Amino acid sequence: MDVCDWHAIDWLAMPPDITPKRKKKGVDYHPLPQWTALHRQEKPVPAWRRINGQRLTLALIVSIATLFVVVTQVMADERHGDVDGCLSCHALAGLQYVDKQGVLRVASIDASHYLSSLHGSVPCKDCHRKIRDYPHRPENGEVDCAASCHVEEPSGGKPYTHKAVTEEFKKSVHGKGWSKGFSGANRLREAGDEALPSCRKCHPNELYIGAKDLPRFREDFNHLETECGGCHQGKVWMNQFGGHILRRFLGSRWDKRDHNRICNNCHADHRRMAEVEIENPETGKKEKADARFILASDSYAMTLHGRLLRSGVEAGASCIDCHAPAGFRHGVRRDDDPLAATHVDQLAKTCASEGCHGFATHPLNVGFVHTDLHDIDMIIATSEIAPLDHSRLSSNWSKAIIAMLPIVLVLGGGSLLWLLLGNKRQSVTFAVLGGDSFQRRIIGRKPKKYRRRPRGQTGKGAGPS
Amino acid sequence: MSRLSIVFLFLFSASLAAEDNPYLSLGEVASPDDNALLEARKQVDHYHELEIIDAPGIQSFHKRNPDTETDRQTLCRVCHPALPHRESLRSRSFLNMHTRYIACETCHFQPQGVSFEYRWLDYGAADCCGMVVAESTDKAAVPSLIPRPAARIAPFFLGRPALLFKDDPTAREIRETWKEGGREAKARLKARLHVSLKQDGRRCADCHRRKQTLLDWKALNASDRQAHAIEDNAIARFFARYKDKDQRLRMTELLR
Numbered sequence: 190m191d192v193c194d195w196h197a198i199d200w201l202a203m204p205p206d207i208t209p210k211r212k213k214k215g216v217d218y219h220p221l222p223q224w225t226a227l228h229r230q231e232k233p234v235p236a237w238r239r240i241n242g243q244r245l246t247l248a249l250i251v252s253i254a255t256l257f258v259v260v261t262q263v264m265a266d267e268r269h270g271d272v273d274g275c276l277s278c279h280a281l282a283g284l285q286y287v288d289k290q291g292v293l294r295v296a297s298i299d300a301s302h303y304l305s306s307l308h309g310s311v312p313c314k315d316c317h318r319k320i321r322d323y324p325h326r327p328e329n330g331e332v333d334c335a336a337s338c339h340v341e342e343p344s345g346g347k348p349y350t351h352k353a354v355t356e357e358f359k360k361s362v363h364g365k366g367w368s369k370g371f372s373g374a375n376r377l378r379e380a381g382d383e384a385l386p387s388c389r390k391c392h393p394n395e396l397y398i399g400a401k402d403l404p405r406f407r408e409d410f411n412h413l414e415t416e417c418g419g420c421h422q423g424k425v426w427m428n429q430f431g432g433h434i435l436r437r438f439l440g441s442r443w444d445k446r447d448h449n450r451i452c453n454n455c456h457a458d459h460r461r462m463a464e465v466e467i468e469n470p471e472t473g474k475k476e477k478a479d480a481r482f483i484l485a486s487d488s489y490a491m492t493l494h495g496r497l498l499r500s501g502v503e504a505g506a507s508c509i510d511c512h513a514p515a516g517f518r519h520g521v522r523r524d525d526d527p528l529a530a531t532h533v534d535q536l537a538k539t540c541a542s543e544g545c546h547g548f549a550t551h552p553l554n555v556g557f558v559h560t561d562l563h564d565i566d567m568i569i570a571t572s573e574i575a576p577l578d579h580s581r582l583s584s585n586w587s588k589a590i591i592a593m594l595p596i597v598l599v600l601g602g603g604s605l606l607w608l609l610l611g612n613k614r615q616s617v618t619f620a621v622l623g624g625d626s627f628q629r630r631i632i633g634r635k636p637k638k639y640r641r642r643p644r645g646q647t648g649k650g651a652g653p654s
Numbered sequence: 655m656s657r658l659s660i661v662f663l664f665l666f667s668a669s670l671a672a673e674d675n676p677y678l679s680l681g682e683v684a685s686p687d688d689n690a691l692l693e694a695r696k697q698v699d700h701y702h703e704l705e706i707i708d709a710p711g712i713q714s715f716h717k718r719n720p721d722t723e724t725d726r727q728t729l730c731r732v733c734h735p736a737l738p739h740r741e742s743l744r745s746r747s748f749l750n751m752h753t754r755y756i757a758c759e760t761c762h763f764q765p766q767g768v769s770f771e772y773r774w775l776d777y778g779a780a781d782c783c784g785m786v787v788a789e790s791t792d793k794a795a796v797p798s799l800i801p802r803p804a805a806r807i808a809p810f811f812l813g814r815p816a817l818l819f820k821d822d823p824t825a826r827e828i829r830e831t832w833k834e835g836g837r838e839a840k841a842r843l844k845a846r847l848h849v850s851l852k853q854d855g856r857r858c859a860d861c862h863r864r865k866q867t868l869l870d871w872k873a874l875n876a877s878d879r880q881a882h883a884i885e886d887n888a889i890a891r892f893f894a895r896y897k898d899k900d901q902r903l904r905m906t907e908l909l910r
Contacts, residue, residue, distance in 0.1 A: 274908070278889065282719040283751035287737050291707045295718050296747050302717040322902040323892075324743040376712040389715050 275313040275320075276300050292377050306394045311338045333369035334388045355388070358519040366390070391451050395442075402439045409435055445498050445507035452508040457486040459574060470525060480575035481565050491567035506545065511562070514542050533559075676816035677729075678824060680765045686845035694845035698837055704735050724777045724804045729818040729825045729847075730758045732832065742899060748889070749855075755800050757808040759817045761855035770809035770816060772869050777819075778804030799880050807874065862890035 280300035315338035319329035337350035355368040367387035462483040466475040489495045497505030512521045522529035530539045536558045540549035566586045625636040739749040809816040860868045864885045871881035
């Protein structure tokens with residue numbers, strides 16, 4: 190019964206007191222009619238029986254939802270083992286077979302290596318997205334490196350992706366290489382495109398902390414709580430940010446020699462580079478790469494930069510320091526591309542970048558900037574790919590040799606003649622300039638040519654007086 | 655008792671007297687029939703050496719476990735490669751995995767009327783023909799069931815391993831015949847060697863079940879926990895749900 194229901198109350202016939210009450214002069218009010226409620230007076234309900242079932246159910250659902258959110262989102266996203274359960278089979282050693290093409294297919298994964306790797310926090314299905322059935326369909330396991338994954342970049346909180354890198358890669362000279370569709374079934378097909386690099390051709394899944402950095406990382410991590418933990422409290426920060434930041438504190442994962450090693454995996458292979466076809470911008474036709482391209486790795490190795498890096502001195506410029514110094518360092522372009530770091534208009538800026546040759550941008554240093562770091566003349570003369578022929582005579586090295594040749598011949602020939610035919614007297618030789626003065630002042634005698642010979646003696650064999 | 659069994663028994667006693675290898679004495683007990691010869695001729699015609707390609711130039715993205723190929727190999731390896739299972743999409747990887755600790759003969763050598771004992775055999779031991787039994791102290795040092803890297807579970811008959819290694823003189827003769835013989839000689843040799851061999855081998859459930867398993871886990875020095883894990887293997891249960899060889903099941907079935 191609703192209190193608004195007119196029948197909910199019983200009006201008393203008369204108010205007990207009908208005397209008007211005056212509140213103010215001239216204003217009377219009459220007492221309100223008395224009423225009493227008709228609903229049944231129930232006994233007070235105990236507190237435990239006042240619980241509303243619906244509200245209780247709602248509270249339970251909200252609690253569970255809140256708990257779910259807290260556990261999955263708020264708590265530290267630690268490096269989980271294997272949420273998709275794939276390692277229950279794939280961690281078994283020896284899962285391999287030979288397919289119809291004769292390719293060895295290995296399904297076993299070193300689980301401890303994977304969980305310690307760069308992708309150790311990435312669930313398997315973040316990359317192998319369509320795997321649902323067993324036996325797996327090869328096309329369902331294909332990987333697209335540009336896809337995002339559930340790992341969140343700690344500072345921004347956004348799902349991590351290599352998309353920006355692949356976009357830069359696709360605009361580069363290597364852009365026709367694979368960046369998606371990777372599976373174990375098509376490794377042989379990709380290997381056939383030997384001239385084109387791909388993501389997996391250069392980048393296997395490496396350890397998050399490399400073996401060479403691990404001792405230092407461990408030592409630094411032991412001090413994390415005392416050094417960083419003085420301000421940053423709690424396991425959430427430690428687990429989510431501590432290792433992430435400390436890893437960067439160690440420095441870059443790769444040094445310049447590692448950069449060169451990745452490039453040289455292909456570019457130092459003359460046979461592979463000889464298969465490369467490059468489009469001629471004038472004719473639009475594809476032509477086989479020339480000797481300069483094929484031997485680019487060798488000619489670079491002869492430069493000061495290559496020698497410095499080979500000796501372990503990081504001051505040298507690596508391949509990508511010149512060819513892709515900016516962005517994600519995958520944007521290698523043709524030298525004639527205006528956007529290329531090695532374009533004639535960009536060279537000065539490239540050489541001056543990274544705090545190297547700051548004076549390169551000065552107009553007087555244009556000659557320095559145009560130094561050819563892949564000069565074919567730095568290759569040994571007996572090279573089969575770039576044999577010594579007339580084309581190599583046009584370089585400055587050849588011209589310098591030609592200019593110096595007469596001087597060398599004269600001096601060398603004269604020395605030879607003197608050795609063979611010269612007067613080899615066993616006498617003291619004095620300098621042409623100052624020799625006479627030396628004899629007079631230091632030794633205290635006249636130079637031989639001023640001494641008078643005694644009568645009857647010949648000039649030869651006459652000793653000092 | 656069938657005639658074949660009598661032949662087996664006769665040859666069995668003869669083999670004991672002559673101390674022949676059980677693999678030979680139990681295996682080559684009968685001449686192959688015409689069907690087997692016909693099949694063998696077809697297989698010889700189509701046989702080619704398998705060249706394994708490891709996709710040079712494309713390295714594996716995930717780090718792999720090292721291989722455990724033994725230096726000493728059995729007769730099967732004269733013709734069959736190290737990873738012999740290739741046909742079944744579902745089980746070929748797992749079967750090849752089992753070659754790391756189970757001899758080919760354990761699954762495929764099934765002469766009629768003969769029961770074997772299955773024990774660990776160390777392929778790498780100088781004297782191969784003794785059973786390898788892991789010592790009780792090995793468990794602490796080597797938690798794996800496999801006592802040594804080169805050990806395989808092999809069939810034993812009256813205390814002797816029922817398999818033939820490649821360096822055995824008989825095995826060398828077989829290799830020479832296979833290498834230099836003509837089509838007919840190769841077909842007869844192949845048919846003879848495979849009389850007692852079952853192409854399909856064993857089923858998963860022959861070992862991966864709780865009762866009356868093929869292998870005696872205690873004799874193989876397995877702890878109760880290891881034996882239980884093998885008997886109650888989730889992957890074997892998953893495979894038991896397949897009705898035909900081309901069927902695909904959802905991965906979530908593995909959880910059942």
